Amino acid sequence: xxxxxxxPRYKVxxxxxxxxxxxxxxxxxxxxxxxxxxxxxxxxxxxxFQNEAQLDKSGLxxxxxxxxxxxxxxxxLKIQRTQQEDSAVYLCASSLEPTTAYxxxxxxxxxxxxx
Amino acid sequence: EDQVxxxxxxxxxxxxxxxxxxxxxxxxxLRGLFWYRQDPGKGPEFLFTLYSAGExxxxxxxxxxLTKKESFLHITAPKPEDSATYLCAAAGGSNxxxxxxxxxxxxxxx
Numbered sequence: 001x002x003x004x005x006x007x008p009r010y011k012v013x014x015x016x017x018x019x020x021x022x023x024x025x026x027x028x029x030x031x032x033x034x035x036x037x038x039x040x041x042x043x044x045x046x047x048x049f050q051n052e053a054q055l056d057k058s059g060l061x062x063x064x065x066x067x068x069x070x071x072x073x074x075x076x077l078k079i080q081r082t083q084q085e086d087s088a089v090y091l092c093a094s095s096l097e098p099t100t101a102y103x104x105x106x107x108x109x110x111x112x113x114x115x
Numbered sequence: 116e117d118q119v120x121x122x123x124x125x126x127x128x129x130x131x132x133x134x135x136x137x138x139x140x141x142x143x144x145l146r147g148l149f150w151y152r153q154d155p156g157k158g159p160e161f162l163f164t165l166y167s168a169g170e171x172x173x174x175x176x177x178x179x180x181l182t183k184k185e186s187f188l189h190i191t192a193p194k195p196e197d198s199a200t201y202l203c204a205a206a207g208g209s210n211x212x213x214x215x216x217x218x219x220x221x222x223x224x225x
Contacts, residue, residue, distance in 0.1 A: 004158070033212070042119075042202055042215030043159065056211045091158055103149060104213065106158030 002026060004107035006092050012113045013082045021077045021110045025094030032075050033104060034067055035091040043091050049075060050098045082114045117142045117207050121216035128193055128223050136188040136219045142207030148186050149213065150179050151202040159202055162188075193223045 005024040013019050025032050031050055035043035036059075045059040051072035060067070064083075069075040079086055089111050093104035118141045128134055140148065147166055151159035163172045165181040172179050176197065178189040188201055200220050204213040 031211075035215075040217070042204070042217045043213075044215070045212035048211040050211075059212065093158075102147075103161045103164050105161060106151075108156075108158045 004092055004094055004105055006090075006107040006110050008110060009108060010111050010113075012115060015083060015114055016081050018078065018080045019082055019112065021079075021090050021112070023075045023077070023092030023107060025073065025075070025092070026096075026105055027073075029094035029096050029105075030098045031095040031102075031104075032069055033093045033095070034075070034077050035093065036061075037089040037091055037109070039088075046077070046090075079112075082112075084114050087112055087114045117205060117214040119203055119205050119214050119216040121201075121203050121219050123219060124217065125220040126222070128190075128221070130194055130223055130225050131192050133189070133191045133193070135190070136201055136203075136221070138186040138188070138203030138216055139184060140186070140203075140205045140214075142205045142214070144208040146206045146208075148181055149204045149206070150186070150188055151204065153200045153202055153218065162201075190221070193221075195223045195225050197221065198223045 007022045034046040037043045047067045048056040049069040064080045066078045089109040091109045093106045095102050095104045120139045122137045150162040153159045163179040168183045170181050176191050180187045200218040202218045204215040
């Protein structure tokens with residue numbers, strides 16, 4: 001399919017472990033977003049890339065969270081020294097245009113459980 | 116700070132019973148108001164974008180409308196397969212992020 005893909009779909013980490021979550025956006029999409037969705041809540045913005053440039057990382061909850069998109073395509077969200085409060089679904093979305101005025105297409109998410 | 120509030124939190128309808136979901140927003144310089152559908156265990160699926168007050172968009176049994184303060188998602192003669200969480204999101208000002216509401220969980224009983 002031509003949609004946004006994310007891997008792994010499920011990740012269980014022990015507290016203190018590092019994790020890396022991958023996002024493959026729709027080919028040709030300039031914008032890439034990461035969101036965090038807690039159970040029963042709407043997605044919350046984490047960070048935004050336009051091509052390889054990270055233009056907004058205001059939503060990253062702590063310096064344990066790091067995201068990159070080195071070649072302007074695939075992106076990785078890394079969480080260091082995971083804590084229980086990091087347990088959530090992490091959603092990636094991509095958009096054709098470099099503006100939020102255009103619709104974002106979401107991947108299925110990675111469900112992270114920290115034990 | 117941008118805010119989006121959705122009501123009700125949950126709505127249970129009988130098949131064929133029409134209703135509306137509400138999305139109130141406080142956003143400086145609205146650039147777009149988005150509706151998404153989310154099924155359990157899946158990512159949000161794009162439904163509509165509305166750009167200015169008075170705009171309406173339709174898709175099958177769904178119609179989205181926009182005023183200066185609210186958006187409504189009208190569901191006409193719903194079917195059980197319309198059961199899902201419906202999310203509203205706003206893009207405002209010069210920020211890149213979407214601000215989402217908590218969603219409305221819609222259940223349509225046969």
